[in-house]
Amino acid sequence: MPSPQLAVIGGGQLARMMQQAAIGLGIRIRLLAEAPDVSAAQVVPDHVVGDYTDLDTLRAIVADAPVVTFDHEHVPPEHLRALEAEGHACRPGPHALLYAQDKGDMRERLSGMGIPAPSWVALPSHGGLEALAEFGFPAVVKTTRGGYDGKGVWVVRSTADAAEAFSSDRPLLAEELVDFTRELSALVARSPSGEVRTYPVVESRQADGVCAEVIAPAPSLDPALDAEARAMAERIATELDVTGILAVELFETTDGRLLVNELAMRPHNTGHWSIDGAVTSQFENHLRAVLDLPLGATDARAPWSVMVNILGGAVEDLEAQRAVVLAAEPDVKIHLYGKSVKAGRKVGHVTAYGPDLDDVLARARRSAALFTTGVTHD
Amino acid sequence: MPSPQLAVIGGGQLARMMQQAAIGLGIRIRLLAEAPDVSAAQVVPDHVVGDYTDLDTLRAIVADAPVVTFDHEHVPPEHLRALEAEGHACRPGPHALLYAQDKGDMRERLSGMGIPAPSWVALPSHGGLEALAEFGFPAVVKTTRGGYDGKGVWVVRSTADAAEAFSSDRPLLAEELVDFTRELSALVARSPSGEVRTYPVVESRQADGVCAEVIAPAPSLDPALDAEARAMAERIATELDVTGILAVELFETTDGRLLVNELAMRPHNTGHWSIDGAVTSQFENHLRAVLDLPLGATDARAPWSVMVNILGGAVEDLEAQRAVVLAAEPDVKIHLYGKSVKAGRKVGHVTAYGPDLDDVLARARRSAALFTTGVTHD
Structure with a gap:
C-alpha cells in the first residue's frame, strides 16, 4: 500500500468524518484505531489496531507519514515530544495541545494573555x-x-x-459559577504557515452537560460580540501556535460579556454543522490546515443551519430507523457514526438548513428524536 | 467484520464517491475491486480483489449483502440473472441494465416507447x-x-x-448525424418502490468525445424542454424498471427538439456537480434508491454549479499540485480519484458554484487547467 500523507491517532467519529473529507481531497490516511471496527476503522482501509499510549505503536503508525493529527487530545504529551524529536510533524504539536489537555495550564496561559475568562x-x-x-x-x-x-x-x-x-x-x-445566558463556540482553522480562518460563531445548547444542538450562526448575536469571539479564537490559535481546528467554547454572560470556558484542538461537535452548512467543512479545513494547504472559505451556505446530536436511546437499530427518519424528513442530512447504541452515547448527528430558523430547528429536532426515542414530541 | 448492507461491483471513482455518501448514511459497503489499490479500494476497507466476469467471485462478494449495485455496466447479464435467481437484489437488475449495455436493444426499446431519438x-x-x-x-x-x-x-x-x-x-x-446545438443530460433517481426524483437538466460539453465540463442548470434552457427532458427521464426509468441513478444523455437539436443519445444506469459524470451543488448528491440518492430508502431533494443549492473534469496531462503529481490549485482557488471543491496520471484519463474533477456563471465557469476551468496542464490560459 502506498505511503499515507497523514496519520490520524484515534478511530472515533471525528476521524471518520476526516476520512469523508480526505476522499475528496485525495489524501491517504493511516489510522491508529483503539479496537477493531471502531467508527473510523470502518472507513479507513489503512488502519492498525493498537494503544495510543504506547510510544512504539505510535512510532509504527507515523513511520512513513509526513504529518500526524488526532481524533482526541489524550495522547501522552511526552510521546508527542518524542515523535517531534524524531522528526515527525505533530499537528497540533504537544506545546499547543498541552492547553487542551490541562485546564490549569490553559487557565494560566489565557490569564497571562489577558483573555476574558471566569x-x-x-x-x-x-x-x-x-x-x-x-x-x-x-x-x-x-x-x-x-x-x-x-x-x-x-x-x-x-x-x-x-x-x-x-x-x-x-x-x-x-x-x-458564571451567570450566563447561553454558550457560544468560535471555531478557527490555522495552518503552520500562519493562515487563519474563523467560522461564524454558533450557539451551543447543552443537556446534562452534553452538547445537544448547535445553531449556526448564533441567533441575534451582537455583531460586535461575533467579531470579538472570532478575534479571540484567532489570537489564541496564533499565540498558542495551534495547527488544525481550534474550538473556543464561550459563555455569553447576562451582562453581555464573553468568557472562555474550554478549548479543544481538533474538529469539534460545535462545528459539525459545517459539513452541510459551510463552504468548507471543519473536517476539510482541519486536513488542509495540518497539511499546510491553503484554507477554504468558512462562510455559511444557508441563512440557518442546525445540528442536533443523536444520542443513544430507545432505538437500537439505527440503520433500520434510517428509513423512518428519511421518510419523515427526506432533506435532513444524516450522519451516522457506525457505533453501537448505548444510553447517552453520541452515535450520530443530523443537520438541517434553510431560510427559516423555526422550521430548520423543528426538522433537525424531529429527525434526531426519531433516532433517539423513536417518536417525535411536537 | 459485520455484514455489509450493500455490495458494489467495480472499484472506480463512482464507487469511491458512493463510499463518501455511504459514510454519512452509515451504510457499510463491500467492494469488488479490479485490482489492489484502485480508486475505491483505497477508501473501502471491506474489499476483495477479483474478476467481475467470474460468477463465483460475484457470489462470494454478494453472499451476505442484501443488495448489489455497480460502478459500471460491464457485469455479464447472465451472471446477474444467476444472482437474481439465487435471491440477490441486483439494482439495477439485468432486465433494465440490458438497455445501458446494448445500444441496439436500447434504440429498439425507446423507439417502441415513442421516445424521440435519432x-x-x-x-x-x-x-x-x-x-x-x-x-x-x-x-x-x-x-x-x-x-x-x-x-x-x-x-x-x-x-x-x-x-x-x-x-x-x-x-x-x-x-x-444529428444537427445539434448542445448536449444535455437528465438525471433521475428511482427506487424499487417506484419513488422518482429528477435533477435539474444540465449542459454537458465534450472535448474529443469525452465529457469536459457540465453546467448546472443548462443555461437559457427553455423551461418546456427542461420539463420534457425530466419527464422523459422519469418515464424511461419507470418503464425500464431502473433502480438507482439513470442518466439520459440528450441532443438539443438546432430546431429545438430533444433526442435521446445514450443511457447510463449508475451515477454519471454529468451528475458530479451534485456533490457540492445539490441538496442530495447523485451518489447519496443512488444509495438511497438501491436500498429503497426515501429519496432526497434534487434541487440545486446555488444558482450555478460548474463541474470540470481533470484529465491526465502534463501534471504528474496531482497531490503536490493540490496546494497550487487551492492557493489559486481556495473555494473550488476538489475531487481527486486516487488514480495515477495517464494522458486523457479522468483522474478527478473540480466544482465551483455561485451566483455568476462567468465567474463560476472561470474558476472551475482555471482549477482544472492547473491540475491538467499546470498553467492557466486566461
Missing part, C-alpha cells in the same frame, strides 16, 4: 479545600485533566459538596 | 455495409456494446469510412 484558582492536593473555601461559593470544581461531556465537573456550594471531587488526588481547579 | 438502423454482420449505404450518409456508426468516451464511435460519410468499424465482427448500428 475567575479561577488552582486547588492543590494539599490545602485544596482551604483554597476552595477562600475562593468562595458557589464555584465550579473541575479536574484539570480528562474531564469531558460534564464528567469531572462539580457545581459546589460548600466544602462538603466538594467531597467527591477531592475523593482522589487528581489535580483540581475552581472557577466562578 | 433515426437509426441495425447493421448486421452480414449485409451491414449495404444496410449502411441504404441508411445514407453522413451517419454515426457505433458498436452496440462496450463503447465509451468516444471509443467505438465513427462518423462516416461513405462506406469506405466505415472500414475500421467493420474490421471486426462486432454488432454495429448506424444513427443519423
Whole structure:
C-alpha cells in the first residue's frame, strides 16, 4: 500500500468524518484505531489496531507519514515530544495541545494573555479545600485533566459538596459559577504557515452537560460580540501556535460579556454543522490546515443551519430507523457514526438548513428524536 | 467484520464517491475491486480483489449483502440473472441494465416507447455495409456494446469510412448525424418502490468525445424542454424498471427538439456537480434508491454549479499540485480519484458554484487547467 500523507491517532467519529473529507481531497490516511471496527476503522482501509499510549505503536503508525493529527487530545504529551524529536510533524504539536489537555495550564496561559475568562484558582492536593473555601461559593470544581461531556465537573456550594471531587488526588481547579445566558463556540482553522480562518460563531445548547444542538450562526448575536469571539479564537490559535481546528467554547454572560470556558484542538461537535452548512467543512479545513494547504472559505451556505446530536436511546437499530427518519424528513442530512447504541452515547448527528430558523430547528429536532426515542414530541 | 448492507461491483471513482455518501448514511459497503489499490479500494476497507466476469467471485462478494449495485455496466447479464435467481437484489437488475449495455436493444426499446431519438438502423454482420449505404450518409456508426468516451464511435460519410468499424465482427448500428446545438443530460433517481426524483437538466460539453465540463442548470434552457427532458427521464426509468441513478444523455437539436443519445444506469459524470451543488448528491440518492430508502431533494443549492473534469496531462503529481490549485482557488471543491496520471484519463474533477456563471465557469476551468496542464490560459 502506498505511503499515507497523514496519520490520524484515534478511530472515533471525528476521524471518520476526516476520512469523508480526505476522499475528496485525495489524501491517504493511516489510522491508529483503539479496537477493531471502531467508527473510523470502518472507513479507513489503512488502519492498525493498537494503544495510543504506547510510544512504539505510535512510532509504527507515523513511520512513513509526513504529518500526524488526532481524533482526541489524550495522547501522552511526552510521546508527542518524542515523535517531534524524531522528526515527525505533530499537528497540533504537544506545546499547543498541552492547553487542551490541562485546564490549569490553559487557565494560566489565557490569564497571562489577558483573555476574558471566569475567575479561577488552582486547588492543590494539599490545602485544596482551604483554597476552595477562600475562593468562595458557589464555584465550579473541575479536574484539570480528562474531564469531558460534564464528567469531572462539580457545581459546589460548600466544602462538603466538594467531597467527591477531592475523593482522589487528581489535580483540581475552581472557577466562578458564571451567570450566563447561553454558550457560544468560535471555531478557527490555522495552518503552520500562519493562515487563519474563523467560522461564524454558533450557539451551543447543552443537556446534562452534553452538547445537544448547535445553531449556526448564533441567533441575534451582537455583531460586535461575533467579531470579538472570532478575534479571540484567532489570537489564541496564533499565540498558542495551534495547527488544525481550534474550538473556543464561550459563555455569553447576562451582562453581555464573553468568557472562555474550554478549548479543544481538533474538529469539534460545535462545528459539525459545517459539513452541510459551510463552504468548507471543519473536517476539510482541519486536513488542509495540518497539511499546510491553503484554507477554504468558512462562510455559511444557508441563512440557518442546525445540528442536533443523536444520542443513544430507545432505538437500537439505527440503520433500520434510517428509513423512518428519511421518510419523515427526506432533506435532513444524516450522519451516522457506525457505533453501537448505548444510553447517552453520541452515535450520530443530523443537520438541517434553510431560510427559516423555526422550521430548520423543528426538522433537525424531529429527525434526531426519531433516532433517539423513536417518536417525535411536537 | 459485520455484514455489509450493500455490495458494489467495480472499484472506480463512482464507487469511491458512493463510499463518501455511504459514510454519512452509515451504510457499510463491500467492494469488488479490479485490482489492489484502485480508486475505491483505497477508501473501502471491506474489499476483495477479483474478476467481475467470474460468477463465483460475484457470489462470494454478494453472499451476505442484501443488495448489489455497480460502478459500471460491464457485469455479464447472465451472471446477474444467476444472482437474481439465487435471491440477490441486483439494482439495477439485468432486465433494465440490458438497455445501458446494448445500444441496439436500447434504440429498439425507446423507439417502441415513442421516445424521440435519432433515426437509426441495425447493421448486421452480414449485409451491414449495404444496410449502411441504404441508411445514407453522413451517419454515426457505433458498436452496440462496450463503447465509451468516444471509443467505438465513427462518423462516416461513405462506406469506405466505415472500414475500421467493420474490421471486426462486432454488432454495429448506424444513427443519423444529428444537427445539434448542445448536449444535455437528465438525471433521475428511482427506487424499487417506484419513488422518482429528477435533477435539474444540465449542459454537458465534450472535448474529443469525452465529457469536459457540465453546467448546472443548462443555461437559457427553455423551461418546456427542461420539463420534457425530466419527464422523459422519469418515464424511461419507470418503464425500464431502473433502480438507482439513470442518466439520459440528450441532443438539443438546432430546431429545438430533444433526442435521446445514450443511457447510463449508475451515477454519471454529468451528475458530479451534485456533490457540492445539490441538496442530495447523485451518489447519496443512488444509495438511497438501491436500498429503497426515501429519496432526497434534487434541487440545486446555488444558482450555478460548474463541474470540470481533470484529465491526465502534463501534471504528474496531482497531490503536490493540490496546494497550487487551492492557493489559486481556495473555494473550488476538489475531487481527486486516487488514480495515477495517464494522458486523457479522468483522474478527478473540480466544482465551483455561485451566483455568476462567468465567474463560476472561470474558476472551475482555471482549477482544472492547473491540475491538467499546470498553467492557466486566461
